[in-house]
Amino acid sequence: MKKSNLGAVVISAGYSSRMKELKPLLKFGEYTAIETVINTFRTSGIDNIIVVVGYRDNEIIEVLKNSGVKCVKNEDYSKGMYSSIVSGMEALDDKISGFFMLPVDIPLVKSQTIKILKSKYLQCDKGIIYPSFNGEIGHPPIIDCKYKPIIVSSDRSGGLKKVLEKYNEDSAKVPVFDKSILMDMDTQEDYKNLTEYFNFSAPTVEECYCILDLYGVPYNIIRHCVEVSKVSLKILYKLNENGYNFNKNVIQASALLHDLARSKKNHAEAGAKILEELGYKHVGKVISTHMDIEVDENGLITENEILYLADKLVKEDKYVELYHRFSEYSLKFDSNIEALKKMQKRFKEAEKIEKKIRNVVGEILPDIIERFN
Structure with missing residues (x-):
């Protein structure tokens, strides 16, 4: 020894x-x-x-x-x-x-x-x-x-x-x-x-991919994270054009790593803990609420809300509108009342964030996403 x-x-x-x-x-x-x-x-x-x-x-x-x-x-x-x-x-x-x-x-x-x-x-x-x-x-x-x-x-x-x-x-x-x-x-x-x-405030994109690889995150999950990152950044750019000053590096890293612990129970909290141990406490905090969040309808839009909404707007590795995702989940959990209630709550919070963004930028999300494509 x-x-x-x-x-x-x-x-x-x-x-x-x-x-x-x-x-x-x-x-x-x-x-x-x-x-x-x-x-x-x-x-x-x-x-x-x-x-x-x-x-x-x-x-x-x-x-x-x-x-x-x-x-x-x-x-x-x-x-x-x-x-x-x-x-x-x-x-x-x-x-x-x-x-x-x-x-x-x-x-x-x-x-x-x-x-x-x-x-x-x-x-x-x-x-x-x-x-x-x-x-x-x-x-x-x-x-x-x-x-x-x-x-x-x-x-x-x-x-x-x-x-x-x-x-x-x-x-x-x-x-x-x-x-x-x-x-x-x-x-x-x-x-x-x-x-x-x-001054980067977050792991670089190269470091994010290294983390995903070394933690054995499957390729399909990585593809999902990449698309969530793209959607998050489109929302960020539009909000920053309208008076916000979000840090691109933090949002991008949070999106790329949000499903780092997808295979674990309570994976949002598990992923946040991993990032904190790696020295990225702030990124971990953003990741920690990507599954469940409480939205203040009258407050400023937060980094956590951007990631939460972007994650709900991506099915596998494709952007979909919010009501389409909710319709799919409604059918999927039709016979499971508890699961359906949880999904309804999540999408209600996502709708609140969507409304807050629309009030700031004066546009609906599909138009924002389409403009930055």
């Missing part, structure tokens, strides 16, 4: 020459990149953190002076990243059994990703654990401390990747739902892309 005392080595010593600004101190919200990385490890239960500094080390040390991490200066930082990796490993506590290796260039790795990798490391017999997104390996790997002497004594040609490739039989790839494991920031364009990703 492996010990759970993992550490982290964060490389923050380079020149940032292509960026033209010091990468560790670039901001993501209220925190710098180096603080963001440290916060992620701390949130994930990793407290033994070594930050390797070099170029403009005093500025980074000043930012981290109250963080509780150990800053180690690599006097040979001009020789490249490998020398900083060695400096970081040598500073690790002897009690550490393994460590994450992460350059500050890749600052937005999610806490959930760190937890998934840690769990895999503790459960399997492999000494090197890599995260992968859609089959592509990214950062940070976990490296067992048995490899410290090998890495330190290497001739350093080809970098750490080349050294670890010799031990592929002792490695495992762990699929994660986190595109940021592949997103570094060498240039201003990279930083712009990372900032947009940071």
